Amino acid sequence: MTTRSEPGQDRPDPGLEAITSERRQLINLAYRLLGSLAEAEDAVQETYTRWYAMSRQQRDAIRSPGAWLTTVAGRVCLNLLGSARARRETYVGEWIPEPLPEHTEWISGRQGFTMADPADRVTLDESVDLAFLVLLESMTPAERVAFVLHDVFCHSFAEVAEIVGRTPAACRQLASSARRRVRASRPATTPAAQRAGIVRDFKQAWEAGDIDALIGLLDPDATAIADGGGVVTAFLHPIEGGERIAHAWAELARRRPGDMTFLERTVNGQPGLVAQQGGVTVTVLAFEVTGDRIRRIWVIRNPEKLRRWTRG
The missing domain is CATH 1.20.140.160 (PhyR, sigma-like (SL) domain)
Structure with a gap:
């Protein structure tokens, strides 16, 4: 036929x-x-x-x-x-949405390491910040x-x-x-410059292992959640309370490898932090800031969710 x-x-x-x-x-x-x-x-x-x-x-x-x-x-x-x-x-x-870096840092994780096609870029606005995406996860x-x-x-x-x-x-x-x-669920908006300053102060206090300074930056009812996906080490259950989080972060600072550096980066369009070891991003931290305190911290360590954060 x-x-x-x-x-x-x-x-x-x-x-x-x-x-x-x-x-x-x-x-x-x-x-x-x-x-x-x-x-x-x-x-x-x-x-x-x-x-x-x-x-x-x-x-x-x-x-x-x-x-x-x-x-x-x-x-x-x-x-x-x-x-x-x-x-x-x-x-x-815990499962946390995949964090996105700035466009200039985007890497394709499919066929090796190349800059992402502009057609694949996500517009980074308030509908894509990590706090909003986590809230969407609670919906049917x-x-x-x-x-x-x-x-x-x-x-x-x-x-x-x-x-x-x-x-x-x-x-x-x-x-x-x-x-x-x-x-x-959405907190009152804190100006972007103020959020960036609070995250910067948190970074400095973390690097110094300054528990008092960390407590001062954290809401007393703050929550920290980590996502390692069972692939890398991460705390499995949320840490509740500003003091507990401060002590946990001071301990992390004490144990960090000598070649690990903390960098200020934009995470889903909001001020965040990145931990790199040997030039490779191993952790991305996103924050929800209410007023002048940090209310939530999301720690993404699952390597599958960090492929776009490291240049090869």
Whole structure:
């Protein structure tokens, strides 16, 4: 049997540039939905695979390729969120979203060490700071998708409903529930310069092993959470209380290797710290600052989440 080519199948796709230009938006969406850039890249790849699995005629019949790609990416992420919950139940220790460095530090972790493609960069705004992503983790998959798509990316509830598989009214309720949770959990904003100064003071006190100075910088009810993924050493349970955290950090300073250095870096668009050993990033620390005190510290040590932080 001879199979005839589809009409126009051998011609360049005139919409190719428009389709590929959607990649950055899709990466931004998927990272906020999944909290992992590696998983976001996989979700976007699956979305494009489904696009090109269609015939040329089917693709040409789609009036808004961008909307189609967003819908499919949203559904892929929704499915991944469900399976991710099951995987994280067996995760060793606490699971923290993958931290992102500044664009100039980005490294591709897939095929060796090369600078990331600009189309893969995530826009670093308040919807991507680590405290916000951790809060999103507390939502159900449907809540998270509805909230991010509507409140962050400004999609209508009719569009959200097509992705989530519920009515627009139900999606409105999902987003409203998520919004209340965000408002109840988000602290009052501390000016960026003040946050950077507090993180800098914390770094100096940590390097000096100054327990009193550390206690003064930490909220009495502060919490420190670490993610080693069972691959490297990290405390498995959160450390509660400013004094306990201060003593733990002073002990870390006492035990640190001689070639370890602490650097001030931007983590997901916010002031943070990086620990490097032999030029390799081994720990990334993100902070939530309320007023003039540190309320939360996230310590990411899982090497799988730090591949974009080290130049090779």
